[in-house]
Amino acid sequence: MTHEQSRLNSARRRRRVVARQRQAGHWGQRPEPMLTSGKISYEIGGNVEATPYGGLFAMHRLVTRLGLAKAIDAGLELLKIHLPYHESDHVLTLAYSVLTGGTRLQDADRLRNDVPLLNGLGARLLPDPTTIGDFLRRFTETDIVALMDTINAVRPQLWRGRGADLLGEVAYLDVDGTIVPTTGQLKQGMDISYKGIWGYAPLLVTLANTREVLYLVNRPGNAPSHLDAATWIDKAIALMTPYAPRVCVRGDTDFALTANFDRWAQQVDFVLGTDNIAALRRRAEALDASAWQRLQRPAPYASKTGTTRARRHNRKQQVVAERGFVNLRLNHEDVAEFTYRPGKCGRDYRVVVLRKNISRIKGEQALIDEVRYFFSFTTYPAATHTPAQIVELANDRCDQENIHGQLKSGLNALHAPVDDLHSNWAYMLIAALTWNIKSWHAMMTHRKHDLHSFIRIEFKRFLDTVIRIPAMVIVRARAIVVRLIAYTVNIDRFFSAWTTTERIRFGYG
Template identity: 40%
Template sequence: MNAKVRKQLQQRKRKLRRRLSVEHGTWQSPMIRPATTKLEMAERQQAVACGGIAAIMQLIKAIGLRESINDAANVFKLHLPYDEADHVFNIALNLLAGGTCLDHIEHRRNDEAYLDAVGAVRIPDPTTAGDFCRRFTEQQLRMVMQAINDTRQRVWKQQEDSFFDVATIEADGTMVETYGEKKQGIGMNYKRQWGYHPLVITLAQTQEVLYLVNRSGNRPSHENSSFFFDLAIHQCRKAGFRKIVLRGDTDFSSTEHLDRWNDDGVKFILGFDANKALTEIAENLDEKVWKPLQRGSLPAPPEKARVKHDNAKEAFVIAKGYENQKLRAESYAEFDYQPHKCTRAYRMVVVRKEIDVTKGQQFLFSKEKYFFYITNETAGDVPAREVIGGANRRCNQENTISQLKACGALAAPLDNLTSNGAYMLFASLAWTLKLWSGMLIRVKGNEGQKRTRREARLRVIKMEFWTYMNSVMLIPAQVIRTARQRVFRLLTYKPGVDLLWTIHDHVSMPLRS
């Protein structure tokens, strides 16, 4: 940003901080006082609630996403008036503009300012968007995923060299419930929930969705996971990652593929089912090989710590006489183990949890529970404690999946398995664009600028979707059309404006080839 804009932002920031400060703020009661209001209609000015969409439109143009999608998704014989990318962007931008479902596209297409903001005369309505999703086959959806990943390669090329040290690929399934009774392909899981059970493959370092495949609700989590693991490995190898690690829970310990991945130089840390044979091995280990497991040091308490309140849940459980399980201690050990479908042995790290079972205030008994993790990481490179920590960090993927659900990407608004898979894929692009807007913030300049930009970059990547929406996207702006460009004149100041300006400046820079 230029010096004039930087000065304006600093002045607005000082003015807002002074207004909110206790020392300088105005004290009055009541504080919220409804005034006499009056409505007027602007003659020519147009304003949009989601001014942050300007940075997203610039991002889409900079990375060439339209061309990639149109080359992959050939479902139209004639582009009149929309092409395939128009439909995909229509679904994704609806979520970034504040919509939460397919029907909210109707609000976008009836908003003149929004149409001007995205540079459209008109956009498809919800029924047309649904019909577009129904045109796809599984093979065509896979081609669209590959096209998005080809664009992802361009974004990855803009990252620092340290970014390519390691790529941690994670897989998990999640339940997308639906109350529809006639949706083709729905199923019921073991919790008696009706819906779909998509497979989600993500990159742990950035929370990007590499692959998303819809399946019936009664399918196992690991179904087809090895195939998409292989595709993700190929993408990461193509990008130049120096180390690739696979992570997953016990459902994803595909023992028939471990030898192949190991020979290919791929590392893995996978949960393993606590079957009878493994449990017997763990129980028969010498007590000397078990080491106490400490989950990391606790943060230092603040100087003026608040008074800790009584645990109301614990008191309720005791008063009602419910059975309660309390973790008393944890320890870990390791041994070599060869699964039946493997031709060699691998490290098996086991965690033993010692649990006290009580009922009310009465102690009943103690029990031990075992958790197993299989890995081909050597003890010299990755100690057993780090293997456990890496396996536990896979739980962060649950946060990514929850964000996909929060933004409306993991939903089933259509009538069959494939069309709902298409909607999930297109809608998940909203989450991907949010991540890319942070990843394209370049960490360069003097030390102070590097520190500020690195903080801004991490802040955007780690930000929850609705925080991103309210901080960066939902900033009211006047939309001014000129012959060569769209001008978004921001109409208010809040802390997210600084971040939006940084994002827009950086995505406008030419990409490194």
């Protein structure tokens, strides 16, 4: 079947779906519901075999053409002999298990028992869950860093090509820590966090432009967010500097590591929150009233129709008032700026201060107005970035929390299924590779609108619309044919990305 025939078949199926949906406006009153049931018989086909994960082969082809499998085998030496699996077999099997919706090691069995899927991956056999677990336990910190460096070594092929528009003029590096809880009692390296939660405290450095995870570092649960963060920020800066005209590092108050400011300022820009210390607060309170400007935040979204709906009644606010709970209500926000030299720095830095005027209300009675200050250090000059723009940049960093949420609840990547710090670190890193593959696939889409929508798509929706496409796999003498046997709304975008993947000449081909 030629590409043109596939396109025509896709168009034909799309017309059928649209025609069926158009009938909704022509139905009159029906005596019975739409959902009915007749007698159904189940059979197992004798000659036709299909897999529910038809979209996985496009991801595997992209990974292969990027040369990731070869790079893993060259850069990772955990197995003395290969009977029969190589390092890349273990890494990609676990990654593909997560990519197809797996949430634990045992889910790799779904892939091992899916013959059409094995045929499409060109594999006679895949590692079983026990073997994968043993493989994860072989990792040391040196091996994990080598795997991260190997994954990062293939990314530039995308950043120089399809991802160049996403990087734009500034690559934004966001850094933050999170907590991975566990109910296990025997997992080595876990500890209790400041929130009283047992588990691990990984650090993540992400590229906001493409939403990729660049570095993931597992640490005991009692580790503060900033622990060894400067080392990984430096590695991320070195990784991104060749591929973007400018790099900007963003982080919350835990990452205002002033001992590193002078060195970072020579290489990149940064917007880093800092604690509300007495010295900064005194400077802010001493500012003249003319130094403050009212902050006008943009609307969260623009109406496509030009009209806005009436705001619904705030039920939560009503209950808070009726029961006399203390409520904090934001009245207005102001911004100002001044220069300040931290004790560990050899130069002054611009400090943007956000002042929030908050009313404390109990029931219907206003108690007292409260003023809170929030500070950010930045290297951006006032000539190019106003205080309001610095506040917006600082707030945009909060999108990293959405990535954390996807890695936790979408992929179950921030999870501790193995028995010690390093093996769980290896699991988290390989599972997070799945999230990166999603971003790499988005870069293969042709239209700019599709590119941005697929970059931001939630993993579960990506799984349902791109990966879970029932397909037949036909193995021929010189090629493998994947025949999609179901229609999805994103099928045209899927073929667009597939065509781009095959057309581009990557380093490994």
